[in-house]
Amino acid sequence: MRLLRDDALESGDTRLGTRFWIFPQPPFIPGYEQPDRVWLPIPRDEIDPGPGDARMYVVDPLYDKEPYGFDRLPPFGGATLPPARPGPDRHFDNIAPNSRAFLAVHAYACAHFVLNVWQGYIGRPIRWFFDQTFPRLEIVAFVNWDNAQAGYGFLELGRSESDGIRRPYALNLDTIAHEVGHLILLSETGIPTTMSREADFFPFSEAFSDVVSLISFLHFDSAIDRLLRRTRGNLLLYNELNRFAETSPETQIRLATNFRRMSEVTREVHDRALPFIGAIFDAIVELYHRELVARDCADMRLLDIDLRHLEQDDFERFRDATAEAFSVKPMIFGLALRAARDAVGQALAASLRTIDPNMVQLGQAARAVIAAADGPAAAALESNFAWREIISFR
Ligand SMILES: [Zn+2]
Incomplete structure (x- = not known):
């Protein structure tokens, strides 16, 4: 008699969610060298390579990309690196943390993690303030630029540089969470239009x-x-x-x-x-x-x-x-x-x-x-x- 049906476990209930690695602090911080395994509450069959889903998707440009600005908005139309793919079990914890593809997967996991925490507090899904124009948030995994920014339809992650070492913000939960914070605030309050001079x-x-x-x-x-x-x-x-x-x-x-x-x-x-x-x-x-x-x-x-x-x-x-x-x-x-x-x-x-x-x-x-x-x-x-x-x- 088989007590456990392996096939049921393996092909399993994709509703349980999808596994990722997240570094709660960037891996060069002492004590935080190992990432945590997290389950995001998104069914495995709803995440495409990229990763991407109904709320957000990641692109990793092949060549240096200009940061977005007033006259430059998503979607990114240039050449990209191949999208990160899940393992055969359709989880995304198969990707080596030192690989380029990991930047995309980590940025996606962090953005979703933060969104989930705050949807939990707000008690309902957060609708992006830009969803009339762009249904999904575009995350740019790497821009060769010493900054990170969130704006109308996008979240772009550059890198810091000190002592000749480049550290991508895609590995930095702190930076990603801060930028997603800006998006959450604008989505909940709306965009300021005619701000008074004393407004904070x-x-x-x-x-x-x-x-x-x-x-x-x-x-x-x-x-x-x-x-x-x-x-x-x-x-x-x-x-x-x-x-x-x-x-x-x-x-x-x-x-x-x-x-x-x-x-x-x-x-x-x-x-x-x-x-x-x-x-x-x-x-x-x-x-x-x-x-x-x-x-x-x-x-x-x-x-x-x-x-x-x-x-x-x-x-x-x-x-x-x-x-x-x-x-x-x-x-x-x-x-x-x-x-x-x-x-x-x-x-x-x-x-x-x-x-x-x-x-x-x-x-x-x-x-x-x-x-x-x-x-x-x-x-x-x-x-x-x-x-x-x-x-x-x-
Ligand atoms: Zn800020």
């Missing part, structure tokens, strides 16, 4: 995209696991005693753990976005502490004391208590961080439908996020937006 749409867009990147990164179990093991569960930031953030190998964490307030930034969009990003990250950490306390893994006083002005002995006491609890029940710490991540991600996603791209100011965006959050998350967001001078205390 562009700083908000940069802040939102960085948070999309941070929260998407925190959807990798391996990333949460590494972060918590390295810090032994201690994400306390506001102290020179804890330098975990600035030496953190994770780009998203370094960026999100800044100390800037609105009175300390310029009008330049990326600079002006920093306090908003910092407030979101701090709110996640605050909610994480709340979860830990509720689950008996941290000192109650963590919630009352001003963590930005912690004395050395308090800091050491918190750190030791956390480390001890972490050594006994690390799973609880993972649950706490996921709960905090989702409370904030959900609020941010739900806020988008109330945002007017022509008028939005950072304070209004912050109020919209607070209004979309539940009790403890709303309180954490409000106090952090206020500390950053994005809103005033009520």
Whole structure:
């Protein structure tokens, strides 16, 4: 008697999805040399070589391509490298990470992964803002250019270059997630048309995209696991005693753990976005502490004391208590961080439908996020937006 019907397993239920490799951080970052295997919820028979499907497709130009711009839009009409093909089982985890074809497959997997996370928070499929003209997003896997950009119908990935080494952005989840963040925002709010002079749409867009990147990164179990093991569960930031953030190998964490307030930034969009990003990250950490306390893994006083002005002995006491609890029940710490991540991600996603791209100011965006959050998350967001001078205390 055959207990398992191999043919059924093999030809199997293609509805289970399709396997890919994703590097949660680029493979040259220490500790992140190995990719994670992920299942994207797309049936195997709905992904063509490329890869491509009903939402997006990848092209890899054979010759150097000019970046898209106002007068240059997709679809790409030039010669391309052969499309990446799945293995005989129709999964895409057959392609060697050091091959050229891997760039296309990895970029596709990252873009889909991020889109899925945010569709999950929004609670329905996201319709591309350009879908009247282009039904599908075109991803250009490699452009010989030191930049990455998303625009009307496209996502193009260049490369960075330092010490003579070229590093394609197609291997960089952080960059791809940020660009997909721009596309998600425009798809949810619409394109600004007659923006008022005081509008903060562009700083908000940069802040939102960085948070999309941070929260998407925190959807990798391996990333949460590494972060918590390295810090032994201690994400306390506001102290020179804890330098975990600035030496953190994770780009998203370094960026999100800044100390800037609105009175300390310029009008330049990326600079002006920093306090908003910092407030979101701090709110996640605050909610994480709340979860830990509720689950008996941290000192109650963590919630009352001003963590930005912690004395050395308090800091050491918190750190030791956390480390001890972490050594006994690390799973609880993972649950706490996921709960905090989702409370904030959900609020941010739900806020988008109330945002007017022509008028939005950072304070209004912050109020919209607070209004979309539940009790403890709303309180954490409000106090952090206020500390950053994005809103005033009520
Ligand atoms: Zn950007």
